[in-house]
Amino acid sequence: MYFGFTRYFAQEQRGSETIKAVQREKPENILVTQFVENLHRENLNIVDIALGINDLKVKDGLKAKDICEKLQLSSSQVSKYTSIGSMPTDLLDRVAPLSNDIDTFYYLSQIYKRSPADVEQLIAQGEKDGELNRVTVRSASDNLKNANGNADNSSDNSGANDGNSDEGTKTKGKKGKNKTEDDDDQTNGDNHSPDDSSDSNDSNDSKTGDDSEANSQRTTGTQATTKNVARIWVSFQEEGQAIEGELIVSPDKKPSDKNSAIVLIDGLLNELPLEELTFVRISY
Known part of the structure; x- marks a missing residue:
């Protein structure tokens, strides 16, 4: 028996x-058919x-787009359920009595990827309070993402600062050399005769060239x-409306x-089929 368990159970009782x-003959995609029936009847x-969507992806090898079509769910819904289904079932079973909000489950799944x-x-706190609050879970998710982001930025900035320091040292050294040569010319300028004016001009030309090179280095x-x-930036259609997001x-x-x-x-974060995405723009 592939279908009709509810009716069979009722008659048995x-x-x-x-x-x-x-x-009838066994359906080709038995899991899909059974899941669709349960989704509408139970x-x-x-x-x-x-977990049902996870089975469709793992056991039946269905793509996200196919699941959306067969279950009549949006891309974002399938993406959230897929992320939720990646969590251990023992944790999901503990969360189920505490919340019936899909976003709360989704935020937990995002936190689990970074910090189980x-x-x-x-x-544990939700079990003490008797519920899991979406605002609390989302705040924890945002804080964790910000902490990871700051750590990455700190590492990047450290490397950038090292680069600036090295380049600044080179520029400073070049400018210092120019200043020394300029000072020597000014000190000895009183001893120059009118015939030496060309040498002075040559020195100034050299100074100008060095400054240009220093500016180029900076x-x-x-x-x-x-x-x-x-x-x-890309977009996709959901319920007749264009939704935009960052790839x-x-x-x-x-x-x-x-x-x-x-x-x-x-x-x-949403996992969406490539076929449904449309390129919008690139920003910097």
């Missing part, structure tokens, strides 16, 4: 000796749906330490398959 049934919770210990603390140093980071390209945030991409929308 009533003590019926016979049950009407229809014999009151599935967030954990049930997340923080998720354990949040769940400009080059500035360009070398300035980082222009390109940000790629995330990072070794730490990879999509589950090569036909999907990670897009940051309103502070949330």
Whole structure:
């Protein structure tokens, strides 16, 4: 029996000796068919749906786009459920009685990728309070992302400062040399005869050339330490509305398959099918 468990169970509870049934061939995608039926007939919770979608991706090898079409869910919903389904089931089972909010589960899944210990603390506190508050979980997620971002920026700035220091030292040395030569010319200028005016002009020309070279070095140093980071913006259609977000390209945030991409929308990471994305612009 592939379908009709609810009806069978009801008839069994009533003590019926016979049950009407229809014999058909086994569907090609049995998991999809069963999941769709349960999704519409049963009151599935967030954990049930997340694990079900995870099974469709792992066992049936369905792409995010196919799941959206078959389950009639938006790309962002499938992306959130996919992230939630990646968490250990024992943690999900502990969260289920504390919240029925998909965003709360999603923020927890994002925290878990960076710090499983923080998720354990949040769940433990939620069990004491009797609920998990979305605002609290999102705040923890934002704080963790900001902390990681500051650490990365600190490392980058350290390298940039080293570069500026080296370049500045070179420029300073060059300027110091020019100043010394200039001072020597001025000191000895009173001893020069009118016939030596050409030598003085030559010295000034040399000074001008050296200053130009120093300025060139300073400009080059500035360009070398300035980082222009390109940000790629894309959009996709959801319920007839164009939603715009930033395409995330990072070794730490990879999509589950090569036909999907990670897009940051309103502070949330979403895994979306490449076919649904449209290029918008590049900013710096």
